[in-house]
Amino acid sequence: MTCFPGRTAYWLLCVVVSLTTAACGSDSDPVTPTPVVPTVQGTWAGDYTVSGCNDATATGFCQGFAQVGAVLPVRIVVTQSGQQLTGTVELGQFTIPATGTVDTAARITLNGSVATTISGQASTVTLGNWNTVVAGSTMTGGWRLTFSFTAFPGAAPFLENTIRTVTKVG
Numbered sequence: 001m002t003c004f005p006g007r008t009a010y011w012l013l014c015v016v017v018s019l020t021t022a023a024c025g026s027d028s029d030p031v032t033p034t035p036v037v038p039t040v041q042g043t044w045a046g047d048y049t050v051s052g053c054n055d056a057t058a059t060g061f062c063q064g065f066a067q068v069g070a071v072l073p074v075r076i077v078v079t080q081s082g083q084q085l086t087g088t089v090e091l092g093q094f095t096i097p098a099t100g101t102v103d104t105a106a107r108i109t110l111n112g113s114v115a116t117t118i119s120g121q122a123s124t125v126t127l128g129n130w131n132t133v134v135a136g137s138t139m140t141g142g143w144r145l146t147f148s149f150t151a152f153p154g155a156a157p158f159l160e161n162t163i164r165t166v167t168k169v170g
Contacts, residue, residue: 035104036104037082037083037102037103037104038102038104038106038134039080040078040080040102040106040108040134041078041079041085042077042078042168042169042170043075043076043077043078043168043169043170044074044075044076044077044078044139044166044167044168044169045073045074045075045076045166045167045169046073046074046139046163046164046165046166046167047073047074047163047164047165047166048071048072048074048142048161048162048163048164048166049069049070049071049072049161049162049164050066050068050069050070050072050160050161051068051160051161051162052068052159052160053066053067053068053157053158053160054157054158055157056157057154057155057156057157058147058149058152058155058156058157061147061157062157065118065147065157071164072091072092073090073091073092074089074090074091074163074166075089075090076088076089076090076139076166077090080102083101083102083103084099084101085098085099085100085101085102085108085110086098086099089110089112089127089130091145093116094114094116094125094145095114096113096114096125096127097112097114098110098111098112098127098130099111099112100130102134105133106133106134106135107131107132107133108130108131108132108134108139108141109130109131110127110130110143111126111127111128111130112126112127113125113126113127118147118149121149121150121151121152122149122150123147123148123149123150124147124148125145125146125147126145126146126147126148127143127144127145128143128144128146129142129143129144130142130143131143132163132166137167137168138166138167138168139163139166139167139168140163140166141162141163142160142161142162142163143161144158144159144160144161145158145159145161146158147159
């Protein structure tokens, strides 16, 4: 449409058409994609390293149980519903039921605990600070295991753990 400066009706129509077109946008406007939560469901297996141990409240725990530098097996079985995760984390003799989330950057958080017996002592092993990232079929990151003993209230040594190699196996 050609706008004619001397004709008010045409000029107003041009203004309305121009404003409507600007408000509606065009096909070349960028569209912000909706973030997609990656699928991490399945079975993951590999090994991890005990990267730190704190036994200030239970002297000798680190030396007698899991020394820094030890390489141990890990198996993670996860089911997924959207961002919500449930499953188990198997760390040698401990199978810990876990729940958590995965975000759009494939960062996984998990938490859980299991009552067990360690060296004849009733205890609870708590999985926390789980912070791993999935890239393709590989998982990297780490977590903390805290050990609470019924016979020794307040004694809660913990292990810091770092994945060496964990891949999706099923």
